[in-house]
């Protein structure tokens with residue numbers, strides 16, 4: 337192989353021996369597309385747990401129009417998964433079939449509309465949204481600073497903390513369906529719960545992705561918001577194991593209790609399988625101590641769940657999304 341060809345291959349493939357390899361010449365999207373198509377992408381680079389397998393294809397669109405064009409080229413039976421910052425995702429070691437739509441780093445438009453709403457595209461990180469709202473003297477967006485995800489991921493999860501949740505702030509959203517068509521939907525079109533969102537008409541949000549949201553915030557005081565953000569981040573650093581790869585809280589809190597309290601009570605802090613360990617600092621976090629596989633993490637999740645149920649009678653439900661195939 338010539339040097340140029342070798343360089344191109346290493347740019348387009350994240351591993352010399354990828355699973356599920358597609359034909360090596362299928363690295364470039366059709367010429368009308370402006371985004372980036374990559375094959376056999378190491379998902380450890382795209383998930384905060386830094387563990388797991390490869391995705392067959394990853395497409396990062398240039399903008400919503402380009403995403404629509406790309407979707408029209410995709411076979412109807414191709415599995416598709418939207419990805420933001422991968423901060424709530426475990427990709428099993430056998431990898432992901434189909435195409436990941438990588439929206440972080442693109443779809444980053446953020447502005448204030450004439451009616452006062454903030455328009456944020458799906459790829460905007462929570463911290464940027466919080467700072468933008470503070471800059472515009474709007475209050476109530478501070479909590480987004482503590483969530484290391486994108487607007488798309490926060491809408492999909494109804495992410496929240498310190499008593500606030502994403503959908504409380506949503507006026508309406510823009511979504512794209514599999515045919516590339518855009519739709520605007522009101523918050524009332526969704527059933528919203530604790531880390532739960534489903535379209536009333538079509539539960540499961542299948543094959544429809546968030547492209548943008550219009551968010552409403554009350555009038556506030558920029559300096560006070562910035563101070564709240566600072567205090568919130570300080571609190572997080574003190575209570576969360578942010579020095580090791582993790583995906584935030586692994587389990588939802590059961591009604592009237594805290595998953596972390598139950599896990600700690602069962603003596604599971606520090607419990608380790610392979611490279612995955614229940615954090616000593618925050619029992620609802622599982623950290624990657626270096627070389628954890630997705631199987632290590634999933635096995636530890638299952639063990640914690642079984643132990644808590646056996647000792648307390650309470651069944652914990654994962655908040656993290658687990659996708660892909662086991663090796």
Ligand SMILES: Cc1cc2nc3c(=O)[nH]c(=O)nc-3n(C[C@H](O)[C@H](O)[C@H](O)COP(=O)(O)OP(=O)(O)OC[C@H]3O[C@@H](n4cnc5c(N)ncnc54)[C@H](O)[C@@H]3O)c2cc1C
Nearest residue numbers: 420421422423424485486488489490492495496497546584
């Ligand atoms: C240190 C740390 C702290 C955290 N703290 C919190 C917290 O306080 N509160 C909280 O709620 N969460 C928290 N999380 C979890 C995580 O940040 C949130 O769930 C966040 O909303 C995920 O956003 P993301 O962009 O990373 O989504 P991803 O992990 O990329 O995706 C998560 C899910 O959303 C789907 N998705 C992503 N984008 C879209 C889209 N555009 N359209 C449709 N579906 C989409 C994905 O397919 C996947 O199913 C924390 C995580 C970490 C690592």
